[in-house]
Structures are given as structure tokens and as C-alpha cells.
Amino acid sequence: MKKTLLFNLCSLALLALLAFNVTPAQARVWRIDNNTGAAADFAQGAAAIADSRVVNGDTLYFSGSTTVYSNLTVNKRLVIFGVGYYLDQNPNTQVAFSTAKVSSIDFRVGSAGSEMQGMEVTSSVNIYVSNISVRRNLGAYVYINAGTGYGATAEVNVSGIFVSQNWLSYFSTSVSGGTISNVFFTNNYVSGSGISTGTAGVTVAQNVINATGINTTSSYIYNNIMLNGGSVSGTGNSYNNNICNATQFATGNGNQQNVNMANVFVSTTTGSTDGRYMLKTGSPALGAGINGEDCGMFGGSDAYVLSGMPPIPSIWFFSQPSVVPASGALQVRLKASSHN
Template identity: 40%
Template structure:
């Protein structure tokens, strides 16, 4: 017993020591701002595995990233000017293409405005990011970004595994190999709007060997293809469903995509499901459920005392407006512009924690 206790103490001390040496890096490319780095790739190259990189809001992209290290990359979120009490600075952190290669296992990104993520590594978490690459007037998802799951970069015969894709907005997802441990939950998933509302373009495409848990997503448009996977509590606004061997329950479709067995609903009028666009409603807020929505309490395992809804705002990891990362945020900052020795500058700051 003493030997085991001593071993436990040594392990805990090792973990504490490792955490103590992890560093947080600041990245900002705005003129006149002093930060650790100007681009995301420079920050990656200068950081050590286990470090955290904070990208601050900027109108200029932080460019692409090819990662071979375990890093957590955190941005401020998106649609910050549309949702109240998000960030005092309402500009997002834009990133181009991110590629995860061998060595990046355990990495996470969150709160970014990113165009694409390509995965050649295991144990990657992609959550609370926006993948919209362009808008066209009131069409906010004119072109959508993509997440691609491939194989391990150091062994092309082994597909990636243990991939978490959660709480993202406006994304297409594709897995081309027999990946396992894929969780796709609480996302807004859509093919490009420029293809048209009746598009059969790929929104979610999984290979016949990929086994995934797909729950509480909104499929805005396009084709969903899955095999031998579990689909629960999803809402298909418009689109098609293909594949075999799937377990589907408590999903809602505007047509007959999911059938009517196992709690699935067909031919649902989507104008009754969501609050929809309108004055004071943000781009991502329009997908909240309307009063009396048929998706309320329609989720798997729902009870009167513990209701579970279909759609991206319910269940274990509900979608978070603006993709605000789970770190404290300054959402209000007011400073007196001029002061003196007899009249100090008054500063008002409001900070909140985020789950």
C-alpha cells in the first residue's frame, strides 16, 4: 500500500510539474500592438507541446497552420457584434487552413473563425468554431468550410480515431477512411448555399467504415451519408439522408428522411420548429427552438422532469452563442480618455466566466 501511495504521489507531482511549465502565448497582428507572435504558425513553432495559444480579434487573418505539437488554440468567438455580453472587442480571429499531423495528438481549437481543418492525427477536438468562408447579402452561409478526417500522417494504413466535433457553425464534414470514436454533436452542418436549397452536395459524408455518434445537430441543407452509425435528436431543415445499418431515433425531418419509427418525425413544417431570422436575432440565434416547437421534449430519453430537445441547443453539450470559449471574457470596457494626477482615469470593466 505504501509503495502504491508513493507511486501515486510521484505521478501527481510529475503532472503538476508538467502543468507548471505549460505556457500561454498571446498572438495579435493589429498595428501598434505588442504580442508574442503575429501569425498562428509562428506561435506554433515557438511554443512547446502542452502550451496554449490565444488569438485576439483582428481584421487580418492569422494565416494557415500545420501542427505537429499538442496545443490548445483559443480565439474570442464569432458573431460577437450580434450577441450581447460576448466580448468587448467584437472582431473575430480569422484563420485559414489548419492541418493536424503526427505529434499533434490531444490538440484543441475553439472560438476561431476558420476555413478548414484537415486531420492526420488522433485525439483532436474541434469545438465552438465558425466555418463560414463567405456570405452573400442576407445569405450568411453562402460558402461553408470543411473538416476532413483522413489517416495518421506517419502511417497511411491507420485511419484517425477519437475525433470530437462539437458546437461548430456552418461546417461540412467528411471522413474518407474507417475512423472510429467519432463524435459529431450540436453542430450547424450545411453544404454551400450557392449550390441552392435543393442541393445534393455533401454536408456530412462518412465512409462505410467510419462509425460515429451523430446527435443534436442541425442539417441545414445538403446530403448526409452515414453507415452503421447512431443518429439521434438531429433536425434536417432540408436535404437527403443516405447509408445503411444506421440506428436512427428521435430525429426530425422536413420530409421523410428519417421515417416515423423510433420517435422520428417526418414532414415537419420547419417554420414551426425554429424562431427564425428577425430583428434582434443573431445568425446563430435563429436556430433556437420556437415556442411550441415540435422539437421541444422530442429528444431521446426525454421525460417531463428532464426534457431533452432535438436540435443543437440541447443535451450534454448545447451549442453556445457566438462560440464563446470556456474561459473568462471581458464583455464591457469603458475608460475615461483623459486623466491627470488630480483626476485619475476611470475604468469600468465587466468580466464573466463562460462554461
């Protein structure tokens, strides 16, 4: 009974807090929860998207769960919130540590203007339309695709994509008979295969790149920190105020070569998985950016947020007495934090 009460009270409190973040009248918040016995609007996001009551501008809030949610194909303009990740590693995250996990999410025609935050995606996020924001997520791959070669799934020309404050393994763009422009890849941690963009006009800034390498075309590469010997290649790019552990970035333009990463980060081996990449006192990345901002994912105006917490209040503390007093008044204590 205690666990059930905890779950229901947290859910109700969270929905009440979410109500203050919903824009005018028609927009609604729908709770998605596949936990057994949950009093949710839908058990799966796919069912919510298919429901005619869920319309452009609505919000889908996914509860944490030990069971993976079904894949999402988004064809409406929606806001998608999860609960964040690495929840047991950083302070003041969530009262429960299960993530909202899904294998893949596709943003297809009809979903332009959507955003997602706080989700764990184990396979890929596939973007086929303009004006998509992917922020504060844990994921394997993010692909941006444009052109007639993708049929009715995609727009021919895709632009206005923001991929920021995520923890990712790979990022790429692909064009088949169209164009991709105005793409911003900022304040992310990226590992694995790294970054590969065959299109012009991608901004790659304020990232920690712990990957095989980056390959870009006519793009703007600045204020990044690259470690573990990854390569830098491509044509027509500008490289400014980047820091690397070897000679990946050419000298000049504010770039720093052969930097000992033990002097850059708080730690690369201890602490929370993402928190260890905060800059330490005296780091050569402090104030080393183009305009005097810090380099790396915690620098600039859109700094990485620990655990990918979405910008809504989260309940991180809950307590209740084990026995209801004779008066029948049950006193419950909640603590919540905002993560703007």
C-alpha cells in the same frame, strides 16, 4: 491614445483571467496578435508552433484582427483559442468584434490531444491524428483522414475525435489504408454539402442540418433536426428521434416527419445568425430526444454556445473617462462573462 489604452488594458486583463485556466506549472499561454503595434508574443501562430519554447500542453490565444492569420500546421499538443464569431450579433461577447481568422488548420502527427475553440476557419480543418477536439468554431469544412496513404502526415488509425458546437458547411471522413473510429459530430449547425462519412461508428447527434444531405455508414443518427429538404442515405445506420421537414427519416423510432419548421425554431429568418435556431415555446423538438432531451444543437448535455465563445472569461464592456482627472487616477470599468 484611447484606443491603444483600451487594447492594452483588455489584453492584460484577458491574460490575467486566462492564467486561472492554465493547468499546472509548465503550461504557458502565448498571445498571438498580428495587429500593428500589438505587444504580443508572436504575430503568427506558425511562428509560435515553430518556436522551441512552445511545448506540448501550451495554449495559443489568438486576438481578433481584420487581417487573416497565416495557415497553421500543428505538430505539437496545443490548446488553440480564438475570440468567437458573430460577435456583433449576440450580447456579452467581446468588446471588439473582429474574429481570429485563418484559412486552414492541419492537425498532423505530434498534435494528438490538441483542441481548438473560437476560431474562424475560412477553408478547412484537416485532422490526421487521434484525440482532437474541434469545438465552437466557425468554419467551411472539417475533414478527418487516416491511413498510410497520407504518409508521415497521418496516423494509420485515427479515433477519439470530437467535432461539437460548431457552425460548419461540411463534415467528412476519409480512409486510405487505415481506420477511423469513435467520432462524435454533435451540437453543430451544418449547411452546404452536409455530412459524408464512409466509415463506421460515427455518432451524428443533436445537430441542425440545413444541407444537401447526409450519407453515413453504420452510424448512430439521433436527436437531429433536418430542414429544407436535404436527403438521408447510407447503410447500416440507426435513426432515432430525429425531426425533418419532409420524409427524410423513416417513421418509427421516435422520428417525426413533415414538421413545419416555423413551429420548431424561434425564427429562421430574423435574429442573430445562430440564435434564430433556438427552440420556440411549444416546439415539437422540446423534450423529443431519446432520453427526453431537446432535439437540435441547443439540446443535450453539450449545448451549442452562441457566437462560439470559448470557455474562458471575455471582456464585453469597457469604459474610461476621456480626460484624466487632476488626481492622476484613471478609473476604468470592465465587464466580463464566462462561457462554460
